[in-house]
Amino acid sequence: MSPDGTDQSQNAAGRYHRQMLLPDIGDAGQQRLSAARVLIIGCGALGCGVADLLARAGVGTLRIVDRDIVEETNLQRQVLFCQADADSARPKAIAAAERLRAINPRINIEPLVDDFRAANAALITTDIDLLIDGLDNFDGRYLLNDIAAKYHLPYIYAGAVGTGGVVMPVLPRGCPPDRAVRWTDAQATPCLRCVFPEPPPAGSTPTCDTAGVLGPTIAAVIANQAAAAMSMLVGRIDEFDRSLHSIDPWQGEDRRLHTGSPRDDCPCCHDRIFEWLEHGRGCDTSSLCGREMVQILPSSSSSLDLAMLAQRLAPHGTIKCDEHTLRIDLAQESTSITVFADGRALIGLADSTAARTLFDRYIGS
Template identity: 45%
Template sequence: MDAYQNRYSRQILFQPIGRSGQEKLKEARVAVVGMGALGTVLSNHMVRAGVGFVRIIDRDFVEDTNLQRQMLYDETDASEHLPKAIAAAEKLSKINSLVQVEPVIADLNATNGESFLTDVDLILDGTDNFTVRYLINDIAVKHRIPWIYGGAVSSKGMFAAIRPHVTPCYRCLFPKPPTGRGETCDTAGVIGPIIHIIASYQAVEALKILTGAEDRYNPNLEQFEVWNNQHMQMDISRGRNENCPACGQGEFEFLNPMTEREEDFSSLCGRDTVQVVPREKRSIDLSELAERLQPIGTVEKNAFLLRFHIDGRTLVFFGDGRVLIQGTDDIAAAKTLYAKYVGN
């Protein structure tokens, strides 16, 4: 038995995968969107299972509050404010050097989504953002790429495997984004076990899809409430909506970027943070920015981001032009700070 087969011998012994399934995993390409709680579990499973290429996409950096549930990070990652994609890639590469792990530090949006998600065989949802899920769904339906939805908060979670034009798409199940602000981990809390349960079910569905086990695909939207020991299955196999804008009508409105503004300001629910995303591609020279800001505030910088502290607020600059303005969820106030320290 060669080293490759020895590494995956216990998975190969599992007859539904076997040697042929393992070879399919070796050739497979997967993208994980979001490297928070779900994403760290998902990518860990994909890399350990031997999926040949795993792209991990995240816009954020590691903080102390992540460590309770985001399994790939440690205290050093948090103290160094490493981008999650970079910290996760370092860990994953040590877990399995046979897998190509590609970290992407970016905010997934309508301008870049197709470039990141259309060269893979499967998309895994590790986000906590409804808008991004609708964007993933539009890309998946348009390009006929399967994806696996998952969400968890508090002690509740759900998942569903979505195969475009075969099963209902996400928009068939949830026609419109919810109004107002729903529960998030930052507002309702979360316990670690529900994360692992949901992400592990997602990973199982991923293995089925990647190895071609059509007879074992899960036809349900599965929901769990682990604190009160509740589990519900909803058969969605006949839930396709012929009037669905995405899979029924071929209208992909979440792929239409807003073009009337140079920057997009959005409040991150429960984070006391406003994110600023440039509409046009741009880059920031972090070293030059550090020199400019040091005389007026406190600057912390690593190879991937710069943190600027002033007047009780923190502005976090990324090389791709994104800025997180921490210490406020007021978009008007954030615009003022952005104009003052970044410019228009």
């Protein structure tokens, strides 16, 4: 039975008929989709798009985690939200859940308004069959990769900025036989750290808020993410594209980097050292006592090219920059960010979650 009290098996034949005609899905595949529990971390453009596709496909439970509220600048690409959501600044997870329930009342939607971090990661991922990356920061992605490797969960990494995007499915080695999605060690793939041993330093990469992002790029990325997810859930483990797939529909580019086997020197999926999950790695966010100010320390200290960062941030506010610090008074927000050459940042807000959101948007981590 489903949440609305109807018999899902009788109704599914009609609702899911067109995809059940596909030999790879059929009755058995649809039942597997219906029994599946998928976690979507981050409900921005990627999270919205994948949630929409998986809800329509009849994935039985979608747990959606996001710390943010809907803003008008989201509406160009975040397909689950409408003007009223932005006008009333609704939490994204709540607005997404309402829309998804309207699209498909026969599935379970579990919204969670929270910041995904090491302290709550294990709880958030409990009873989940597959992890979808809808994140906008690398700390979150390396934390998700740690979770995937530690608990042997499939993880679909993805990102998009400008006109380009990437997708890479991860099947960590050592999958136990009792899982909804099962694979052998011979079918295992490299994890995120096998391919990118270290995340890029904070402030070194463009973000959607500074470089922009194209709607059709999001559509291309989510199509690949959702196709990989559905393939895994119906058991097409050998068939789906397991490359590091980079897509740019604006430039007409489509490249696949074959990543080979998991690395035997990977600290995460081989040595099982989960730095983001268990050893406090990642940006440290702390409110400064007595001041409306949050300090963010990057996970590893690095020398930041402040002149280049100033160039990237120039369209977004008034900048003062010398070789030691960069301060931007943001045009779209009533606050400022000060970044030091070692990557440390001060955000002029009292709330540490809101400060972290602003840091990820403008500086990037």
